[in-house]
Amino acid sequence: MSSGMSLFDKLWRQNLIEDLGEGRGLIHIDRHLLHELSSPQAFAGLRQAERVVRSPDLAFAVPDHIVDTGPGRGDRTVPGGEAMIRALRANAKAADIALFDVGDPRHGIVHVVAAEQGIALPGMAIACGDSHTCTLGALGAWAFGIGTSDVEHILATQTLVMRKPASSRLTVTGTRAPGVSAKDLALGIIAQIGVNAAKGGVLEIAGPAIEALTMEERFTLCNMGIEASARSAIIAPDATTFAYVAARPNPPVPLAPAIAAWRALRSDPDARFDAEFAFDCDDLAPQVSWGTNPGQTIGVNQAVPDAPSDAAPRERDAALRALAYMGLEAGQPILGLPVSVVFIGSCTNSRLSDLQVAARVVEGRKVAPGVRALVVPGSARVKAEAEALGLDAIFVAAGFEWREAGCSMCVGMNSDRVAPGERSVSTSNRNFEGRQGPGARTHLASPATAAASAIAGAIADPRAYLR
């Protein structure tokens, strides 16, 4: 007897152009998102082979990684960066691909913009040369990161040849306490299931606690999927999703047939998965990473753990290295650890609701002396909406820098970096060695925790500031 289909089985079947046997398929890519970091070499390869872009109407381009985020910025950025922005612009123009350029009201971080502008929709297969493309799975899309060779392959063919990935499911139950955000949920989950849990496959995230999330919270959660090794993280589309899509600048017209089709995008009750995980968020506290991978995370009131003596040597070595790199000792509390940089931004936490909760923490308070604190909206639209609500004034009055949209300090590729040995609290998604700059010590946290830490000048419990 055959079992039912999972949400992902349905997405795979829907986009399968041809079964190539042995589990491989030729897959149609419905949206191809391009940015300046991973695409120049793909366009160059295409030109070299004298090939053309097959479906330019399904591609969208936006420069985000390397752009400067200072006020009044143009193309000027770190040396060599301008050439990348110009290459994206020229390539998009030559191929007739829509470009959301620096200065365009639709500009921003690719994963933020694709959702916000209604480019990414439920049920689509979406690829982008960036591992955090999994963010868009929050819409009920199959969205995944690819390398530059695949970017070139999609440009030329609008397809990928893939082996059907394994799929697992995470069921989340319980109710989050006040002051505990979707970011805390993401970090708590990765700390529990591990950075390797999804083994490079597709992770469906389901359960009552997920159905209760807003769209923006779902983006934050799915964004961190890749940090649990989920190349795609998917949440089945529901009424929350449909309301979000209906409010986009260019929703499908007519919308009703699309929604009717999207309603079928859910796992059958008897669907089978390669692995199942469960997480309960009843006892979840605000989370802070202490180490150099996102799974090395603890509650804000916990102590930095000892390298486990009984664990596999792999985990023990990783923990010892992380302690040394982070300048921490096992047993010390994470709360009260002095920090010199606070970054609120990135495709994880730069949407309006993220800035709203941070502003609530900050309002009427001052950034601690000696702390550099930045707020970098995820898009020009988020920035405009925040300004209409007066959030910029709250941040600036407190001593935050209020910047233009871009990846900024998430990746240390533009001029926003953390200096060697400096400690930062960051709302981004990766705390790898050197991620925010060589020698930078990154603690991942929620926007509320980051904002509270800026005020305290040390890692702080946001709940004390949210009353």
Place this chain on the structure above:
Amino acid sequence: MKAVSIVAGVAAPLNRADIDTDAIIPQNWLITTEREGLGRGLFSNWRYLPGTEVPDPAFVLNQPAFAGARILVAGPNYGCGSSREHAVWAHLDFGIEAVVAASFGPIFRDNALKNGLLTAEVEADVAADMLAHLQTRSPRTMTIDLADTQLVGPDGRRHGFRIDPERRNALLEGRDDIASTLDRSQVISAFQRRDRQRRPWIWGQSS
């Protein structure tokens, strides 16, 4: 892509788990529109003394025993993290043609096999034995044979390794993946025509 069948030569041990692509090529090296020249950035935060391009003698690839290494043996989950294909180009530009590990980050592995950088997956204990040998003893050479998916470790023992069979054939042939897909152009067109009826919302949008 150039065809690959055998990689043989000095193997260097990188005994760490979860080596991410940020470590393989730190982001400041990604500011380029080229594929070439990235070998200088390979492991730069580990390979050079802080803030310089002066080799750090403590790093394995700077040690005389591993000069001219063509193979890396590393801990599990090698190449996790970002999708930057620069991480693969950096290996090849440096002269590394194969990586042996118990597991790989999925995007890195796909990228590697599309560029002719061989990823050989072995059992965890086999990888651990090879790492232990390379760290302490000569010889430091290995041979990886793609045609029979066997490798000969530094201790002379033979092991099978895992690699996607379809990718293996593509590497042996030096196949151009895009050309192969373009041969299916008509099936793609037919799918797109049907899809315009079935899911008009995918197609109707313009900006």
